[in-house]
Amino acid sequence: MQQLLSEEIIKKYFKTIVKCPLFQNLGESELLGYLHNARVIVKEYRKNDFIALSGDPMEGIGVILEGSALLTRENVMGQRVIMANLEASAMFGEALLFSKQALWPATIKAMKASKIMFIPLETFIQTLPDCQQCQTKILSNLLEDLSEKAMILTKKVHYLTLKGMREKIFAYLTDIYTVQHSEELKLPHNREQMAEVLNVSRTALSRELGRLRDEGIIDIQGRSVSLLDLSVITEFGFNNN
Known part of the structure; x- marks a missing residue:
């Protein structure tokens, strides 16, 4: 009423x-x-x-x-x-x-x-x-x-157009980096929610995040992510395609 x-x-x-x-x-x-x-x-x-x-x-x-x-x-x-x-x-x-x-x-x-x-x-x-x-x-x-x-929706479509898991993660991190203006990110989603945003399985997402950490590209603890190799990560950002 x-x-x-x-x-x-x-x-x-x-x-x-x-x-x-x-x-x-x-x-x-x-x-x-x-x-x-x-x-x-x-x-x-x-x-x-x-x-x-x-x-x-x-x-x-x-x-x-x-x-x-x-x-x-x-x-x-x-x-x-x-x-x-x-x-x-x-x-x-x-x-x-x-x-x-x-x-x-x-x-x-x-x-x-x-x-x-x-x-x-x-x-x-x-x-x-x-x-x-x-x-x-x-x-x-x-x-x-x-x-x-409308721009956010366009970015979500951008995630879907990327075929590889790593590319999707990089695009996601780049979008957050663009908003937060820091290489020390606070993710807005937990692991399950992040998988749903990127339309991937949680298991495969966790596996790829582990690889990125082992390769020294990111450091991740819960929702806190440090971007250790920014030039590689931002290659697949929305404005770079």
Whole structure:
């Protein structure tokens, strides 16, 4: 049920909401004005609850106020592929907002107890009191985010076009290096999730990571990876092909 946010929720989650890409470059007064006038849906989920199932109707853009979630999709072979890890302040579903058939194309599962704010289409197309300028900024942010997500999707396709396990790993590490700007990486995925992102088996992935470590190309401890031979690794990066 759509509702105005309570003062309690706004106060509790304001620092989280302001970090959401949808609200970047909004002044505090602008964002507060929007939050006080926008009718949204707020839902709570327990760990392992499904936030959305593939094929379900979409209620609006989701913003994670608390907790985390995993967005996945099964391919025709029944293999689960991780599309995105979603943490507090992240949003999802923006690509569907103006679709004529707004059905979730993927499954979203809560990885811990979570609270989600869904922002329906009406909030974007109806003029809110004293918020015309901030709505324009929000729509601009939405378009920018869609462009970034399109690039991420293109990179995932890039992984699939690489035939060798080593090339896939190098492309994956290069993308993270490009974001973190450090040869000491903190991986966003555990080993099982990384295998799903690259669409490879976990066993084969672990074996190849072990070889790369033995060859002195990387050092890996859990989710921490040191890039010891950057020139070799970045050869298969997205922008180098």
